[in-house]
Amino acid sequence: MCTVLFEVYTAGQRRGCAAGNSTNRHAAALTSSPTRNSETLAEPRSVDGGAHDTGAMSWQQVDELMQQSSAVHGRQRKGGMPANWPALLAHMTNKNAQLHGVPEFMSEAVFKWFAAAHTYDKASGQSNRHLQSPVPPCHFYVDHKYRILYVRTTKTASTSISVTLGMKENPMACKWSQAACWAKCKDKPVCLAYIWDAEELKKVWRDYTVFSFVRNPWARAISSWMHIHKLGLKKFCHERFARFAEAPSVYGAKCLSNPACCLLRFGWILEHLEPQSRCLFDASGRSSVDFIGRVEHIDEDMKELLALVNSRRPMGTQALTVDTMPQLMAAEHNLTRKVDEKRQRYAELYLSSASALDDVRSYFHRDFEMLRFAGGSLPQQSTGGNAAVT
Template structure:
């Protein structure tokens, strides 16, 4: 049955919403962009009715459909809508006050509209000068010193890694154990000697933005924001393998705990390494921030996605070139296109390497590389990791699988 929204034409709709209604193939990450901006519009005006499909960004099968994935019904004359593609700016508007005067940037029919705030990661999560370690330190004291009952999910232990290029206008949010180093290695670092200022990336801070004359709100609104991420079960297994390899000592109390103990409480690695001073080459926060959920660094204050595109670790060979293609599509015509990215696994995990040695292709190995851990540990480890990383699983719409009745495996 045709959706009644498909026939709606509203005089307040900006022109750049019409690609939303045109039949075309929609890729998985395009759907993510649509979903993000639909959620933003819905938040601003609860009376707006949105219809969208449900999908998982970790699906191994590319999703293409020939009809619109999203149809918008307007129930408010001052909500303009949004652009579904990162090549266009967000143009969501919402009513604030009947006294708001019209302006040339608004259609004649709107008399009380104001631009919506851009979706962004809260500044206190990525700006080191505003990030506070006190909640995390207090959690460590309560759990390890005072032995008080605390939730095993601790406050953020380290600021989010937000990088930017202000010529090609993109923001990259680093996520640990998700091929972030592979992405950043395709660009110079701006603090390197002889780096090309047009092609380099730098850590974002309010001071650097001020020096460059960039408004943080404009950056989040107008730049292409992308990140990498990974199936949380796979990321947990990788973090378990990786963290203890950075310890200077691996004997006595610094022996790697069983995976079942890690699944019950992933912070156990940070507790062991700090209590017995197992680490040497890394700091005290290393094992904590490698085992934290990633959602706080890629969502808004209200939990909505704050990124335009997710490079899936399991699909690195196709998603990274697609991100570069989008950046090139959006670039200033006076700039040369970015070169095709180099695809290689900078810090390939031992599980993935082992599967590749058996002839398994890289992307597949990245997806199944840690399955043996869960098979040996059982369904309880699957459940424990799901509960610990629940915010990530819910963000990526990955359900908890049902137990195998033959053996709870």
């Protein structure tokens, strides 16, 4: 199936693949009678070896879990580039203006993922622990003036951060309007621009200050589900959160097996559903970045990041200060406004299912492990973070 689907897709690319719908129709035809994967996956277990009994939990207790921030944060001792970084580059979705929202390289790994996602069946005992797609959740942005590289992951306040600092638009937007392409950089302290050339990226990664922000996976999963419903999928293909939590990447497979579901392409869906840690650690498990900020503490962590950037800025370059970025502070305030009324609503999404907490923990297990998010037991008190950021 993978070989045939690959041939169909590359043929579509040669014809221009203007909207990807031809490929999706072929995918739907090829998979209309799916066969079960030959490999039976093990019964899912939570990372800590136990399960959360949501029947015995209040929404406040679930909310406390969702507020936990990464134990890995602040300045880091940067190791190598992210593990399998050439594959991250190859599967990014915004490199080609003609194929916006689609990986430029349709590798065998894409088709293996699709076969697994299309035939996934939790009821038969399959696990979601290895159901992630090759599409990364991140894009790389560089600013040469301040010598910074932003590893921008989805649903981590990335729009607020990048727009506030200054950001060049993606290739598709730049193709349509050169004026709009640079508009968000006007009167901004920096101008972050996409970078995907492998040789340039290696040099920048070595020499520049590399930073990223991360978010509690339980809160991020809800935010992704809501965002995809709003922009990516038509209403008749929406699933309740408990169903989504069982296997998030299946949402991306919908766009290949049933293209009528999708408002945006499958790569856009998938990049909102992948573990953020994939872009942040090298093959030895060391941090790949100089600084990790937390969405739950975006105000204080941004100040710490700016102090680091300023300590390394080129001579003659104006220092960045919080006062020069009022948009970020306004965005942070808006993100946490009305947080109390959101918290209960979000927590109750997990309480609607006996397994949603553990399903999300299983799928995003690398985030819990590498970024050391609490989750093995209920916290004794709130961390004071603001998890209800969308």
